[in-house]
Amino acid sequence: MKYRPLGTTTVSAIALGAMPLSIENRPDEERAVATIHAALDAGITLIDTADSYHWHADERGHNELLIARALARFGGDTSGVLVATKGGRGRPGDGGWTVTGTPAHLKQAAEASLKRLGVEAIGLYQLHKPDPDVPWAESVGALRELLDAGTIRAAGISNVTTDQIREARSILGDALVSVQNQFSPAVRDSEPALELSTRLGLAFLPWSPLGGISRSSLDGPSGPTSAGTAFHRIAVERGVSPQQIALAWLLARSPLVIPVPGAGRPASIRDSAEATGIELDAAELAELETALPK
Ligand SMILES: NC(=O)c1ccc[n+]([C@@H]2O[C@H](COP(=O)([O-])OP(=O)(O)OC[C@H]3O[C@@H](n4cnc5c(N)ncnc54)[C@H](OP(=O)(O)O)[C@@H]3O)[C@@H](O)[C@H]2O)c1
Numbered sequence: 001m002k003y004r005p006l007g008t009t010t011v012s013a014i015a016l017g018a019m020p021l022s023i024e025n026r027p028d029e030e031r032a033v034a035t036i037h038a039a040l041d042a043g044i045t046l047i048d049t050a051d052s053y054h055w056h057a058d059e060r061g062h063n064e065l066l067i068a069r070a071l072a073r074f075g076g077d078t079s080g081v082l083v084a085t086k087g088g089r090g091r092p093g094d095g096g097w098t099v100t101g102t103p104a105h106l107k108q109a110a111e112a113s114l115k116r117l118g119v120e121a122i123g124l125y126q127l128h129k130p131d132p133d134v135p136w137a138e139s140v141g142a143l144r145e146l147l148d149a150g151t152i153r154a155a156g157i158s159n160v161t162t163d164q165i166r167e168a169r170s171i172l173g174d175a176l177v178s179v180q181n182q183f184s185p186a187v188r189d190s191e192p193a194l195e196l197s198t199r200l201g202l203a204f205l206p207w208s209p210l211g212g213i214s215r216s217s218l219d220g221p222s223g224p225t226s227a228g229t230a231f232h233r234i235a236v237e238r239g240v241s242p243q244q245i246a247l248a249w250l251l252a253r254s255p256l257v258i259p260v261p262g263a264g265r266p267a268s269i270r271d272s273a274e275a276t277g278i279e280l281d282a283a284e285l286a287e288l289e290t291a292l293p294k
Helices: 029-041 062-073 103-117 136-149 162-175 191-200 226-238 242-251 266-277 282-291
Strands: 003-006 009-012 046-048 082-087 124-127 155-158 176-182 203-207
Touching (some): 003 203, 082 155, 103 136, 136 162, 191 203, 226 282, 242 266, 242 282
Parallel strands (some): 046 082
Antiparallel strands (some): 003 009
């Protein structure tokens, strides 16, 4: 495993995205715990969760409680593991997602996450998504209050524009340590957010780094694209999975990128963790850049 900076701490260069362990089509408890343990065995020290990672309406916090149970059952030392959670979204149980960014909700949600995770302070608390009905400065102000109260140690923001990153930075200063946006070879519209984050020294956590597709993440609806072909060609040549090549490509974008691949099985996160051992050379990177959809 290789490690990267996240605020004042250091975490594994690949995180575990725990969402698939709690939402629709989730595995049973044993497989879910085995997946988290496989991540820890592979040296992963950053686990991404949210209070809204659940399926049915009455089970808010399912994923946080699962992670807390898995850490408690792990045989090894977990003191260096950072569980990064989020607040500001809800799941009414119909498959949809809601957004609530009022300070009152965020403060109550963080307190509830703290209890579920069973920690003294949340290591990294991320505002899940800007609420269009609440001024951004008000939502971010709630993170400031949570920091001052000692409920959270560091703050992150997610699904944000460059303007929202700048404004959050002006409110939170150095306590803002991360930006989590969707970013993958197939979805690159957060390129400006990635560049700004790197300039400001903020970790950039690409969510759905494989495009949210389990098998052949770079294939289009009617089969392989030129990008898919390039990622697969290099994977075959190196004897690794195309997912590892996608993650290695992300890691090469900036020394502050920490991809967050999801996993519903131990094998997926074991494979993803190995991507930190791949350094794509200039010719490979050029081939991939040329093949990416413009
Ligand atoms: N901030 C946000 O708004 C937001 C939104 C969405 C997601 N996220 C975060 O980002 C994480 C990742 O997103 P995601 O779960 O939607 O998508 P993803 O990373 O693209 O993963 C989707 C699926 O791909 C499969 N996979 C992953 N690594 C693999 C590998 N090396 N080889 C083969 N298959 C592999 C896994 O399937 P199996 O289930 O078969 O293992 C996984 O469930 C989430 O878990 C969550 O933590 C954040």
